[in-house]
Amino acid sequence: MIKRKRALATLLAAVVVGSVFVGCGKGSSSGNSDQKVTINLGADPKTIDPGLNSTVEGSRVINNVFEGLTNLDKDGKSVPGVAEKWDISEDGLTYTFHLRDNAKWSDDKPVTANDFEYAWKRVLEPNTASEYANQMFYLKNGEAFNSGKATIEDVGVKATDDHTLVVTLESPTPYFLSLTSQATYAPVRKDIVEGNTSWTLKPETYVSNGPFKMSQYKPKDTLEIVKNPSYWDNSNVKLDTVAFKFLENESSALSAFKSGQLDVLPSPPAAETPKLLEDGSAKAYPYIxxxxxxxxxxxxxxxxxxxxxxxxxxxxxxxxxxxxxxxxxxxxxxxxxxxxxxxxxxxxxxxxxxxxxxxxxxxxxxxxxxxxxxxxxxxxxxxxxxxxxxxxxxxxxxxxxxxxxxxxxxxxxxxxxxxxxxxxxxxxxxxxxxxxxxxxxxxxxxxxxxxxxxxxxxxxxxxxxxxxxxxxxxxxxxxxxxxxxxxxxxxxxxxxxxxxxxxxxxxxxxxxxxxSNVVCVNPKVKDIYLSPLGSIICKDAHVEK
Incomplete structure (x- = not known):
């Protein structure tokens, strides 16, 4: 009886996977391009708005389609992103970021310092109701503005021209550069976001500035991003497509990975994890x-x-x-x-x-x-x-x-x-x-x-x-x-x-x-970065032919 139940469960999982992946072909790396990776997010993100997101699921999308002033390298050090360089005052209170000339949005318009000023103040705006507003309290008068005790003009972030952003802090913050790589600190475009609560749901309006851009979004099914030709470092992006699937059933997701329909599977079923780790199908990565x-x-x-x-x-x-x-x-x-x-x-x-x-x-x-x-x-x-x-x-x-x-x-x-x-x-x-x-x-x-x-x-x-x-x-x-x-x-x-x-x-x-970040990764997928901060970064990834 137990064996029959297990067999039935396996069959049902396979049916679920098959129904979810209709039209996917033999595996996620087949089709129009070999440079495609399919990743299971588990749950459909509550939001993929950089200013509103507070979940790992959302950040795994956002960190591939948006780029902040800085990025974190694989050693956790701050490296240039949209800002190619920066100056820090002697007292540690003022940061002057110099934006690169060739930073562009996915609709080919230039990324400007004004986009960052708008995005940061939007997070602090009480009506935005951002759960991460406190991340901007490091800015001079950030908390005061959020609580109605200062005006928006008092907040310590100012675009002095299109390529210069001057940031003044409440007090010296040794980890501030790390903060500027986070999704909350990503730029967003005022003309896209203002008055449009559904801007994140369609490729036409989900305008981004990172290595990838949205190509399709089917809630509770798939969110697909493709290489962004307007990205300043586009020539070093090797993947053409990243597809995020929303399989919450862990057994179904594991079956999809084993059949080649998923390339990256975070959090496989606990009962299967020891065996997956032992046979090398999964690895445990650092996770803070x-x-x-x-x-x-x-x-x-x-x-x-x-x-x-x-x-x-x-x-x-x-x-x-x-x-x-x-x-x-x-x-x-x-x-x-x-x-x-x-x-x-x-x-x-x-x-x-x-x-x-x-x-x-x-x-x-x-x-x-x-x-x-x-x-x-x-x-x-x-x-x-x-x-x-x-x-x-x-x-x-x-x-x-x-x-x-x-x-x-x-x-x-x-x-x-x-x-x-x-x-x-x-x-x-x-x-x-x-x-x-x-x-x-x-x-x-x-x-x-x-x-x-x-x-x-x-x-x-x-x-x-x-x-x-x-x-x-x-x-x-x-x-x-x-x-x-x-x-x-x-x-x-x-x-x-x-x-x-x-x-x-x-x-x-x-x-x-x-x-512990236990993840199954198709051995053909190379140089995908599983960050100890929870992100899955695809910028340097490629599929080995």
């Missing part, structure tokens, strides 16, 4: 990120579910839930992709420009501390789980997320005596419910925007667009504000260590594991 659970501590929870709020607003309950999780068992028996148990929020792979690792302590053991967890839950008024409200874990479609949720559900039931339900939704719904704080517990993850602890700790600052738990602690906010203004590296780390101490004591998030 933490997989965690949000605990909704916002006032909305008290309004909608008082009993749940009473439990979730008690730090002893939150710590008990964290301590009752056996992270060793999760990474070794459930996710099985080379992940590391997360015993802090900032992952151990984060370092400074000198290579000094930020992580200095474990806030709890990687195995479950059931005795302490039970004690804390009893002190919170729920001995052996008695009277504990029914809570729900929200997670987005994906077998891996389901496996983790089921394992955590079982651990909390066995170790604490509490009952937890699970709810699976598609990715866009998952993101909306977290943004609206209309959940109790939700799976989440954060991949570094750049290699610095501030990219993790900053998201839990009061009012940050990524602060899904609705967490607020003035002391934490003050430490993070001081850290962002501190230029001395050791003092910066000291301030952020104190901030993480507060965070892990309050526990609005429960770190589960440190990511």
């Amino acid at each position: 990120g933490t997989y965690y659970y949000n605990l909704n501590v916002s006032p909305k929870t008290a309004e909608n579910n008082p009993e749940a709020a009473k439990a979730l607003n008690n730090p002893k309950v939150r710590k008990a839930l964290s301590l009752a999780i056996d992270r060793d068992a999760l990474v070794n028996q459930v996710v099985q992709g080379g992940q590391k148990p997360a015993t802090s929020f900032v992952p151990s792979s984060v370092s400074d420009s000198e290579g000094n690792t930020f992580k200095s302590k474990d806030y709890y053991t990687s195995s479950a501390n059931t005795e302490e967890a039970k004690k804390l839950l009893a002190e919170a008024g729920y001995p052996e789980g008695q009277g504990f409200p029914s809570l729900e874990i929200l997670y987005n479609t994906g077998q891996g997320h389901q496996n983790v949720a089921q394992a955590v559900q079982d651990m909390w039931n066995k170790n604490l005596g509490v009952n937890i339900t699970l709810r699976n939704v598609e990715r866009k719904v998952h993101l909306d419910e977290m943004k609206n704080e209309s959940y109790l517990i939700a799976r989440d993850g954060w991949i570094a925007d750049f290699n610095d602890p501030v990219t993790f700790l900053d998201i839990l600052v009061t009012g940050n667009g990524q602060n899904r738990p609705g967490y607020s602690n003035p002391e934490y906010d003050k430490l993070m504000d001081d850290a962002k203004k501190e230029s001395d590296p050791s003092k910066r780390f000291e301030l952020m260590h104190k901030a993480e101490d507060i965070l892990m004591n309050d526990m609005p998030v429960i770190p589960i594991y440190e990511y």
